[in-house]
Amino acid sequence: MTSDPAKRFEDLLVIELAGSVAGGYAGKLFAGFGATVLLVEPPGGDPNRSVGEALGDSSTLFAWLHTGKGGVCLDLQTASGRNLLRRLLERADVLIESSSPQPLHPATSDVSHDRLVKLYISPFGLTGPYRGYRSTPFTDYAAGGQMFVTGEPDREPLQGAGRQPEYAAGTYGFIAAMAALRYRARSGAGQTIDVSHMEAMASMHQWTSVKWTHTGTIERRIGNKYSSAHPITIYPCKDGYIALSAAGDLSTERFLSVIGMAHLLADPRFATGLDRLEHFAAFDAEILPWLLEHTVEEIVTLGQEVRVPVGPVPGMLELLQDRHLAAREFWETVEVAGRALRYPGPPFRLSRHEWQQKPPPRAGADTAATLGEQGIRHLDALRQAQISAEGGDA
Amino acid sequence: MPEQPMALDGVRVLDLSRVWAGPLAGRILGDLGADVIRVEATWSRGQKDVSELYAQRTGRYPQGKAGARPWNREGMFNKFNRNKRAITLQLDTPAGKALFERLVETADVVLENYSPRVMPQLRLGYDRLSALNPGIIYIGMPGFGWTGPARDWVALGTMIEPAAGLSSLMGYADGGPYKSGVAWADPVAALHAAAAITIALWDRAADPEHRGQAIELAQVEGMIDFIGEELLAAQVRGADAPRRGNRHPFYAPQGCYPCAGPGGPSRAAEGRASQTSNDRWIAISVTSDAEWQALCALAGFDDALACLRLDERIDRHDALDAAINDWTATRDHAEVMQTLQRAGIAAVAVFDAQELVENEHLAARGFYVPITHPDAGTFVFPGLPAHLSATPASYRLPAPGLGEHNREVLGGILGMSDNELAALEAEGVIASEPPG
Known part of the structure; x- marks a missing residue:
């Protein structure tokens, strides 16, 4: 078996098919720490471009998740689109596919490049009786057990803040992909990773399952408090x-x-x-x-x-004025659609590894031109793949 | 048969962390194959004696009983510390510190979640440890970071979630900010810590000089990144969004609806939900007109409701909730989930602990794994939620007893003799029981 030459993080190529917030956040971590991430959007663009407040040709959700990624438009409904993707994946280290609220039917399940790490993230995963079920961020809280324990005892259970289940699943996906890359460096072998929102959430309780297994106690809602002590x-x-x-x-x-x-x-x-x-x-x-x-x-x-x-x-506007975060220079300015926005900074800081957030890719931009503007190092690989695909070289 | 390969084979982690955020980070690395060694103060698991009343009230000891060696039996500790070895070491003694420094020379990662003052005060900060071992990866995960006016604030996960703005986004529409039923910021910090460590391990492997680095994980900052889009949206709107309970800006109806349970039909609609007899709910999220029409057909709603478009459904959400309540209140929530999912509607039963542990889907995926602990017995615990085809997680060790691996680690790795270990124990530098 061959082992990798010492490849820098910055030399990693990640292909992310537009999908869920979970996939987007896993890709954001790769891009933020310097890997090349190409976001593959269908003709008409990633549906997340219209989720949240409008920002030029995209939205606040899209603009947050896809900082620093290159944009590639491929129609995976066509043979040439799929062929181009396959060519891209030959050069890629990691593929990210995700879906929500609909279940994931991977477009790449038949792609078997030996060295590729394929990361699949979906509400319930690729196996098991719920694999075809749908789930929104709201119902994800129910699936993972957080909802049952959140809220007033005599009222309906409550959802959490925003899209926590997807961020959690995305982070688990990133960890697993990095671990798989480490294994590949040793063995030469890629692998497939299956992450579900439900399991991610079910793994993020302090003692909910423990109280049941150890004493038959069901952890219940106790209001805006905590079950270990007051206040x-x-x-x-x-x-x-x-x-x-x-x-x-x-x-x-x-x-x-x-x-x-x-x-x-x-x-x-x-x-x-x-x-x-x-x-x-x-x-x-x-x-x-x-x-x-x-x-x-x-x-x-x-x-x-x-x-x-x-x-x-x-609240959000108050948080943006927080003195501590300002002193730590946490906020970063990113210009999106002519508007300077204050972005939250890195989730953690490494002393010898830079973090950066560049604007997200524009919609419908010509693929090769977009890559050129973004200064993407893997442009040659894409050009080659594109030429081959156009030449009908399957 | 060769042993199953593990992704993080050959990585040694010294885990100094406590409670939840740090230990879960260490557990994730351990599940992936790292050799995680907990380094614990002799008093870190509390006193030798645990009152039966406390054991019973926490609900976290096997069968509610403190039992023999209660310090090794607490369920939360055992959940977060599987796949680890453990030694005791008093880092505030010269001998303890010297041994720790020798261990650092053999390690790849040091993981701690103390306040920013502790490790520098022990003179075991990153500068010192990297002088001993330039390859060491050091991660600290204080609530507010190593710098800034709030760096010395005492922080717990239950306070980080509100401080990061999440609580302002939660709560009933008629109430104030709300916190999660779990200390949500803790496991989020754990995930970010594990992610950061995998990056630093990669960097070190790619570095000709094999250098490690320091990782500063300010829990509040990582937590804010999980609502990043909300910060951007508030700037574009120039205002915070209103609190919406369980509702959604453009999925309607969306809500948590009462179902029948052991106590019969739900009476939540009459304002008489009784948690103890009947606490069954279904979460439903309708994301399109077609789904709404399908739900109306299944629930037998008339055409006047079924033809409502999104903006009308948002306007009449209260009335739709009442109609759905009536339909779900006499039905089992698992049955409603199946019925609606078959029609392509995102509906999920609001699972409680028992339903999760016994869940057919999670069982089919092998999510809960049985682990046998010599002092606590056999229980199932959540596994790693990432299924890796070539290097799956392994569950090879139960949570370690206090000081269980003193001899294996201090003897096996550092070459201490039994006599030397006995002397350390006599001096209180190591121990296999908590102080009396």
Whole structure:
């Protein structure tokens, strides 16, 4: 078996077929850290170009997910389109195919280049009785068990924020693809990876399954709280909301002391985190008047000074003004459709590996020209493949 | 038969992390084949004695009982630490620190989730460790990062989710910001940590000098990236979106509808949902006119409803919810899921823990895996949600007992003799039981 020469991350070529947010985020991580990612869109463009607020020929969702990717328009309904894709994949290291809400029927299942890592991400995966089921981000929360435990006990369960299941599945997909590339470097062999939103979500619980398997206890909704101790919650205050996570008795003691209510600790109903959880309404009634007289800034400062985990609960526009994130230069400016937008920065920072976000590919742009403008290093490979395909060389 | 190859064979991780975010990151690497060695303080799993009352109330000990060696029996720890070995080491003693430094010389990755002050205070920060081993990959995952005015904030995942803006996007339409039922920021940080480590491992393999690097994972930042499109949308609109409960801007109707359960038909529509007797729901998301018409046909709704277009369905969402409630309330949620899915409608039962663990789909995919632990017994745990055809995840070791591999690691890797280990134990540098 042959092993790879030491190929740099920047030399990786990733072919991403336009699909779901999950596939888009896996591709975004590759592109952000410098790999060449070509987004293959059908004629008429990726449907995600119209999801979210409009931005020129695309949308806020598309513009977030596809930073720095090259755009390639291929009609995979035609033989020449499929042939061109096959040629592209001969040079590629990773293929990403994904789908949501519809199930994934891979366009590349018959492609078997020995060295290719094929990453498939879909709501329920490629096997099993639900493989043909549909799921939106909303129903993904139900499938993975998060929805059942989120919300008020006497009301309907709640969805999470935005498209978390797809981001989670996309990140798992990225990890698995990198692991598979590492294996390929040793063995010369590519492989196929199957990631489902449902399993990704089901793997992201703290003790939901453990309580069932260990004691037959079903974790249920307990409202805007946490099942291990109280107060781990969001409280209203004078000018908004604060998130208090006094998980341990010591941090509760510190917090109550600093707000001048240490006497509550003598009350047996409030002795431990689980006691306070059982009597949360009485506990909250004691401290709410104080909270409502103080601002987010005052409470967070006071709490953090005595090492209590307490923080703000910002909305989007407020978050964009956050002093800490500004000081860390987290926000990056990316110009999309003539508009300078502040983008969230990297999910993590590597000391010897740059991160970058360039504008997303334009719609319907001529494939070769788009690649040229983006300065894509694999342009030659694509040109060659295109010429071969046009010449009917199957 | 040659052994099954593993993607991360030959990678050694020293896992200093605690609770959830760090341990899950280590578990993912372990599932993929890395040799993950937990380095734990002797007191890290709490006191020697756990009261039966506490064991029972947490619901996380086998059969609710503390039992013998309770520090090795807690289910959450055992879930996040399979495929790892464990040693105890007091890093705040000179001997403990010296041994750790020798281990670092043999390792590829150091993973910690302390506050940013801890490792530098122990003089075990990246600078020191990379001087010992220039190939070392060091990852710290503090809540707010290594710099900035909030760097020293005490943080937990339950507070990162709100701080990253997610809570503002959640909640009932008539209420305030809301948090997930799980500490969602923790597993998200775990995934990003594992992703970062795979990049750094790649870089090192490609580097002629085989250099490692430092990875700073500010949990709040990675969490914000999971709602990146919402930040862009708010800028374009110039406003935050309203809180919408379970609804969607252009899938309608969408909601969580009550179903029949052990307690009979749901009475949620009368405002009398009782969680204990009847907590069955179906999540439905209608993404097109055709799907809506199909649902109406199955539910026997009249044509006046079936002909509604998207904007009309959005306008009349409350009335549609009431009609759907009436239809689902007498039906089993798994049955509704099947019926609607057959018609091509995204409908999924709102699964509880038992339904997940016993789920036919997950069973067919081999998702929950049985693991036998000498002190805790045999339980199923979630497997790795990525199925790799050539290098599948393996589940080869149960979570380690406290100090279980002191001899194997400190003796086997560092060559310490039994006498030296006994002396370290006598000095309290290592231990196989928590302090009394």
